Amino acid sequence: MRKRSRIITSIISTALLGASVLTGTNSALAADGGLAPYDPSHAGGTITLVAAAAAGTLDPKVNYTGQYWELYQATYDGLLAFKYADGKGSFEIVPDLATALPVFSNGEKTLTFTLRSGIKFSNGQPVTVADVKASFERIFKVSSPTAGSFYNGIVGATACLKVPATCNLDKGVVVDPKKNSIVINLVAPDETITSKLAVPHAAINPASSPSKDAGTTPIPTTGPYMYKSYDPNKELVMVRNPYFKEWSHDAQPQGYPDEIDYKFGITPTAQVTAVENNQANWVYDPIPADRLNEIGTKYASQVHVNPLTAMWYLPMNVNIAPFNNVRARQAVDYAIDRAAMVKIFGGTQLAAPVCSFLPPNFPGHVDYCGYTKGATPDKPAVSWTAPDLALAKKLVQESGTAGQAVGIVVSDDDVNKQMGVYLQSVLNSIGYKATVKPISGNIQFTYIQNTKNKVQISVTQWYQDYPAASDFLNVLLGCASFTPNSDSSINISGYCNRSFDTQMQTAMGLGLTNPTAGNKLWGQLDEQVMKDAPVAVAFTPKQLDFISSGTKNYHFSLQYKMFVDQLQTK
């Protein structure tokens, strides 16, 4: 998942994954790492969130932005959910609309659920197994961005992907209204299927939901909040769902504010000022670089910094010059000064240089760096220390690509533009003629994916959808993720190595039977693919949340970040 034009410029802490909040945390935790029981004495009030722009469609099957996935926690539910818990606890998958975790059978290819009874949508209609089946079919009917990558393993999905309008999952999602049971049949075992069933694209919506992107029209919810109104140019208003009754504190706890207002069209610097003045509760956008020191000193108790499983990276198009030459790509990997990029991002408190594809403390991650001074991909160092410009220049000369023009496509926000200018300086210094092409953050991510645009190199980010190595390596570098001439071709480099793909399938299979061996293989695949250098990984960022002084009960989930509905104003 990628954040909307997002740069998380704010962010700090050298804490390891799991040490969630750096300062001023007032979170109440249950003994098991989950949230403390609901305390009605803190309920009420309005939480105001501010952002520069909305994140597009409100449809939970279509929207693929961190900005709205953060809200979907409080509104939509799937059969399963990631636990409402701080830190690593949020990676635990718990039953949500299902009564229990699925029972696996048929060689891990069949999952059986029982739907909870008595749950209603925010329009008053009961949630039925028919809604569940319709929701899975709707994933394909609305061409959800993850239909082909997350849910293509459901029996019948192949046909649905070919002809979405008539999608029928009679054999893939078998429901029994009498028993209130749901059986999901897969064509092959999938180690990450439970994670995929817990993300918003697998949320259960009414069967009457439109067979196309609902856009700005809210779809009835099951969580504690529903959408009252949505104007992407102005405001999104969430109010309490009158039909909600807490059925699982771990999956969907009751929320505290009576209303959540998300205001759009406010510049990042105005957002910071609004929070400082208690006119808003939370800033969505990255804190402007020249205000970081201010909030880190004057408002330190209102700053929360958390590590993220994410990366900033430079995809290089392996199918067009000059990066269709592996030496040219390796040259870029050697040349970039990751410490300099961390400085542009906001300093060492906010990010850390990395070389590996899988982020630190992520399943399968191995500490290695093949592209640092004194190391090679075959004899990697433990970590990145410094760039090697001399070697980079030599590789460019050897590749025969010196003097070629290179266009760098970046988002037009300050941090990305600065990254682009820095990269231009580096590429010029190793022998290319580089130009920076800043384009609107609203389209940059899809623009760089489409091969029609002939993008040679770009700067972008990736944030995990769920905690599994396949969400990075398979999603971003798998052949199935490369679709020429499409805006939805998340394998931006266009890297397709069949042998590597086969090994990834093996790793995914191992994840089911022997997760330790699976993760070890993922680590090896990480090192292996970086020898081909389809991307240059720059650094791993951290998340900074800046909340107003009157806002309490801050909790941070490593899965979906801040729990908006758990914030208190009383």
Next chain:
Amino acid sequence: MALKESSNAIFSESPGKIALRTLRRDKRSIISLSILGFIVAISLLAPVYSHYVAHTDPFNSTLDATTTIGGKVVSVLQPSTTGLGLGVTPIGPTWNLRGYFLGADGQGRDVLARLLYGGRNTLLIGVSSGAICIFLALLIGVVAGYRKGWIDAILSRLLDVIWAFPVYLLAISLSVVLLTSGLTIGFIHLGPGSFALPIFIIGVVYIPYVARPIRAQVLALREREFVRAAVGIGAKDSTIIFREILPNIIPSVLVFIPIIVALCMLTESALSFLSIGVQPPQASWGTIINDGLALLYTRPLVGIAPGLLIVLTAASLNLYGDAVRDALDPKTRARGDA
């Protein structure tokens, strides 16, 4: 008696000499030319400053650069050491010409060095696009006004089309399109980063503002007795245009020059501020203001310094334009003499 002598002296000089003499005496002219001369001189000295004084490369990112202040070596980009230690701030003004006199920008580059190079580019584009604009406007205005008929109709409608668009909207549209892929006319190709693109774009959008008044003036001149007399004695069109028409519209053109150059310079700065003019790593005053925008709270000088230079240059050019107009206008001169 003294007045009579003075009047004789005036009538014995050419209008050009009179205008020059008037300009030399005009305080506005002296002050504005001095300021312009200073700005042009320091801008031209940009390479000298960066190579021999500050020893810095203003076009390359130097995020790990250091400088010496009071005998101590300090990092040009300084991580915060207070509170939570958030953020990295570029060094502020050292007030030392040997390095970072006005501080550094977000890429660790010397702001003064970029300001001087930026001045060269802004002035170059302003003057070049102004020259293109004046030349083409003169050509179109004279041809349309002198030939009249269908040529005038076509050229006038063309000017109307350009005029119909707000200047900045047209410039932004052209820039966005041309800066993406460059411009190819026959065998001539202008790359996306070429200065020729903003020069061409800005030169074109201001043509109607000069061409229309010239055309109107030519239309009026064409009916004057001396032109009719030239036609009557069988003078060629080119002779009439170069000997009878052009000398009479040159004063208007001279007045236009500083004003159009100022407008072109401002437009260049605006486009560069919007990232659709001068492209990185090159600098112009507009791009430096853009860089400074992100440092407004911590290093406001990065944005203020180029802003001040733009104001000074544009004001000087306008002031000089006023002085030229007054010097070339016989009525104003007569009022001055009285």
